[in-house]
Amino acid sequence: MPANGEGEFPAHGPAPVRRRLLLVAAPRRLDSVTARRRIAAHLREMDLVEDTGGTEGREWIRKDADLPDAALVCDLPAVARELTERSVPVVYLHSGYRARGLPAVTAAAVRAHAPAWLPGPRATGPDGARPAGLLAPSRLARDRTRTGCLLLVSGHRAPGHDLAAFAEGLLRTVAEEAVRRTGRCDVVCDGEVAVTAAALAHTTGVQVHDARTADVDALHAAARVFIASPTLTSLTLAQSRRAPLTLLPPLDHDQDDLARRAGQAVRLTTVTDPADPALWAPSDTDAHSAWSGLGPDDLRGAQRIARTLRQLALAPIAF
Template sequence: MAVLSPEPHGGRAGALPPRRVLLVSRDAELDSLLARHRIAAHLGELTTVRVVSGGALPDAALVCDDEAATERLLELGVPVVHLTSGHSGAVPSPAPDGRALHRLHRPGWLPGPWPGSGGRPTGILAPARLTGNRTRAGTLLLLSSWGVPGDEFEGFTAGPLRALVRAAVRRTGRCEVVCDTRLAPVRTAVEGLAGPEGVRLSRAADVDVDALHATAAVFLASPTLGALALAQARRAPVVFLPPLGPVQRDLAERVARAVPVPVTTDGEDASSWGSRGEGPWAALDPDLDDLRGAQRVARSLRQLSLAPM
């Protein structure tokens, strides 16, 4: 097997050949991408690869959301942990059959009811490093367009997004805009709002979102599980962007039943920019989620690579 693209969190060298785990995600979906990164951070003793070729097969695979990839790997005889990384709302998530271990990224505190999908909830998939920089500055605006109707997304980028980025630069000095896909309308929206040091636009697959969050003073995010995990794990404030599409709206409504996460539309609300300590997380019972979801999935992968089903 020729490794064409190693995952940055690769395994340690050892006397015996390490077990190899293939990591697959939908990199155009923010939750899928973040889930892969966070689980990979706990696979230090394994060799993790993104792309393989040749006759040798990996010892196991983590597939985040890509049902077709799970099916192909199972047909080849590769043991698979299939993770549904994003919020599925009231609609059951597509899931592999019983040949794969199915896991669901689902916070223990998030209100149901849940559709029957057969997967085992993981709890929060938290970043491996939970500390933030002592000195934080600027705004991280984390935007997901996955599953959002095109006209709805373009309406947001042409209107509220410009106002939010402009307010972020004015209030915090700079704004780091990170989105999973559809960069063209986002780039058009932020052009000319500030100089090159004021606004930077990146694709989520090209940057370390968790590291950017550790340096930001203000966090504005689409309602996604990956963004919630960032804020809850670091017990940091988060402000939701206007929910786009039915999945984001469903998640935002469920979150509102448990914790008071504010929503901003134009950046003029001063409460969106002030320091609020732990944000909404002090209201949660810590026993409802221990933040170890990524470790649990990594443990399943480790066991599967050593003793396939």
């Protein structure tokens, strides 16, 4: 009998099996969750399981779990090891730039995310991590009718009392000034989101987002002013779109080190006086010139990691 019951066999055979990929990131770390989102944007043909609930892939490591065909693990070496032990091919991404920052990792492929222009030693480790290139947004254009301000805050390593003091002090002042100058302010934060949200709860015109679920790239494309913690996420956004960036004061040693190194290569300003008119009228022309002066950089890191994940899911033995 014809398979379709109407006198003809189907023109095509069975639909190809869709591969399932698990994407896990350190849930309290801005650079990790941003990297996961940017890589996922290039894997739409796959069945993606993104762990945004903070379980760090644990439910997929259980012995009775229906395991994925491959996994991306960002900054969680223990998760990479456990998945590898369950025979899941893993791409491990290290969000860092410091030579001592890369831990021993068990994975099929290890990549390190950092700008090539950043002064100082590259992140290396016993597993021979390869540079990933910049994980740029999938969409590089910014909205023509940009409004408002994006405040990108990373405090995942800051002690709770330090983060609370920062949020209730300088951050709230900057957010209030942002609303006054630009009309609105989106604040995206990692770590203790509740601390920042509580400090800004009564500030009209401010919306606080959790970095685990917020589309930072889209918010940046729509914002006229960008003020951010010194992170790979903020540097990558500004460089890939050649857009103005003003840094918030560092909240931990790594942020301080990153700001210092970045400042050796490109001119970046840090918020000192939130009422300074220059802070709210950044020059796109100056920013374009500053970022262009760094020379070309590889912006295709997300596409390349996505390609590696595809290869692992389809032919892990041949990888």
